Amino acid sequence: MPAENTQPKYRQIADYLRRGILDGTFPAGQPLPSEEALAKQFGVTRPTVRQGLTELRASGLVEAIMGRGTFARSPHSRPNVTRPRGIRRGKNGSFTEADGIKWTEAEEPIAVRTDAPLALADLLRVPPGEPLYTYDALQTAEPGLRQLHRTYVPFSILVSTKYEEEAPPQAPQLYAALADLGHELHFTEYLRPRMPLPDQAQALRLPDGVPILLILRVTLNEHDKPLALEEFQLPGDDLELAYSL
Amino acid sequence: MPAENTQPKYRQIADYLRRGILDGTFPAGQPLPSEEALAKQFGVTRPTVRQGLTELRASGLVEAIMGRGTFARSPHSRPNVTRPRGIRRGKNGSFTEADGIKWTEAEEPIAVRTDAPLALADLLRVPPGEPLYTYDALQTAEPGLRQLHRTYVPFSILVSTKYEEEAPPQAPQLYAALADLGHELHFTEYLRPRMPLPDQAQALRLPDGVPILLILRVTLNEHDKPLALEEFQLPGDDLELAYSL
DNA sequence: AAGTGGTCTAGACCACAAC
DNA sequence: TTGTGGTCTAGACCACTTA
Numbered sequence A, B: 001m002p003a004e005n006t007q008p009k010y011r012q013i014a015d016y017l018r019r020g021i022l023d024g025t026f027p028a029g030q031p032l033p034s035e036e037a038l039a040k041q042f043g044v045t046r047p048t049v050r051q052g053l054t055e056l057r058a059s060g061l062v063e064a065i066m067g068r069g070t071f072a073r074s075p076h077s078r079p080n081v082t083r084p085r086g087i088r089r090g091k092n093g094s095f096t097e098a099d100g101i102k103w104t105e106a107e108e109p110i111a112v113r114t115d116a117p118l119a120l121a122d123l124l125r126v127p128p129g130e131p132l133y134t135y136d137a138l139q140t141a142e143p144g145l146r147q148l149h150r151t152y153v154p155f156s157i158l159v160s161t162k163y164e165e166e167a168p169p170q171a172p173q174l175y176a177a178l179a180d181l182g183h184e185l186h187f188t189e190y191l192r193p194r195m196p197l198p199d200q201a202q203a204l205r206l207p208d209g210v211p212i213l214l215i216l217r218v219t220l221n222e223h224d225k226p227l228a229l230e231e232f233q234l235p236g237d238d239l240e241l242a243y244s245l
Numbered sequence C: 001a002a003g004t005g006g007t008c009t010a011g012a013c014c015a016c017a018a019c
Numbered sequence D: 001t002t003g004t005g006g007t008c009t010a011g012a013c014c015a016c017t018t019a
Helices: A009-022 A035-042 A046-058 A118-124 A173-180 A198-203 B009-023 B035-042 B046-058 B118-124 B173-180 B198-203
Strands: A062-065 A069-072 A081-084 A087-089 A095-097 A110-115 A131-141 A145-154 A186-194 A212-220 A226-235 A239-244 B062-065 B069-072 B081-084 B087-089 B095-097 B110-115 B131-141 B145-154 B186-194 B212-220 B226-235 B239-244
Touching: A009 A035, A009 A046, A035 A046, A046 A062, A046 B046, A095 A173, A118 A145, A118 A212, A118 A226, A145 A198, A173 A212, A173 A226, A186 B186, A186 B212, A212 B186, A226 A239, B009 B035, B009 B046, B035 B046, B046 B062, B095 B173, B118 B145, B118 B212, B118 B226, B145 B198, B173 B212, B173 B226, B226 B239
Parallel strands: A081 A239, B081 B239
Antiparallel strands: A062 A069, A087 A095, A110 A131, A131 A145, A145 A226, A186 A212, A186 B239, A212 A226, A239 B186, B062 B069, B087 B095, B110 B131, B131 B145, B145 B226, B186 B212, B212 B226
């Protein structure tokens, strides 16, 4: 007697399509059968088919395009871009990113003063609520790269420096500015994946089912005192990071 | 005249609940109103409410528990565990992970010989199809940590060594074994986020909407020749990685 | 027993894209 | 005009949890 198939119908449909996508029956970029066709093929109604497709969409295996069809994606191949993470110091005291990407601001960045939330206060080793200089940017670069970049500098770091009145520059010039204040810099990055909120998905132009990579970079001086914190939100598709150990 | 609300109803419901979760109206761990209650509140039918909840589940903001309710999650707080990435060399030639975690195998690991797929052949700088010694493990550690760990070593690296007959050990003993063969080791890690496949989600006990962090660690010798490759799949919640630049 | 989420039907009408 | 996916109704019945 064969094992009973207790799987719900929508999951059987999802499994069938997932297998087809992974084994090449439905190649990346090609349309899947229409919802109507699948409903007929499996003897179910369209909402049931759509429930299966919703599952595939949430896992990034499939992208539905209004009026055109549902297309297989290829979230398991190596990405197009590798970004080596690191900071190099030039002879003239300048700092550059190891990946050499030239970013431009997609929109007018927003500079404000915020109060340190708990999670950031922890990393910056300042009391919660401490005022932070905050700089918020949506950056773009060729070919089609995007990232959200937020910079936090505690006012206590800037006090009795020329940046008490004048806004400090954005990284990497920020590093040179901090070095000019007499600090020896080093950096630690904390990272984790996360699903985007709707506004983040929109800003980064992410389809459904694509996670983001959240990076918190802390700039420290020679006494391991945190001087600044940057938050990067990177699209999880089409991109990988490289670190040397 | 107010701007017309063109948002679909299910998205209005999702937005209402998301706002509530992010601003603390629905605290993490607490149940949301039942689907029935939301349907009544918004004047829609249950399938419409469920469509909104499905969206929140896919983004990891909410977890439904059968028979009990739908509960808010807190995917935006700092995780419980920080794993510093790095490899330290002991005086006696041993290697240890910087995070100091002691892993145990949750199931009997599987050792097989596979042919290098394109993506791995690229990183190992061997021809596609080259035979690889492969070791597949599901590892656990206190408190409740889990990771998938796969090790690949090209047979061409092992030829005319004692590991031609005998299986090479798993990392970190693998590194000592490679060092014993006369190599000076260094390491590069490539990483990206991804949504799990169903079997991965099950092995790592991930709820819906939680991405995984995929790490490819390449072990290289002093001539930058790749010797081995490890693939780590880590749960994206409750964990962050730390790298020093 | 009552309340919760899970699955499914059988439609309807709409918005968008391609021909 | 036709075919596609997007939204929504108004139910039904089931499986699971808690009391």
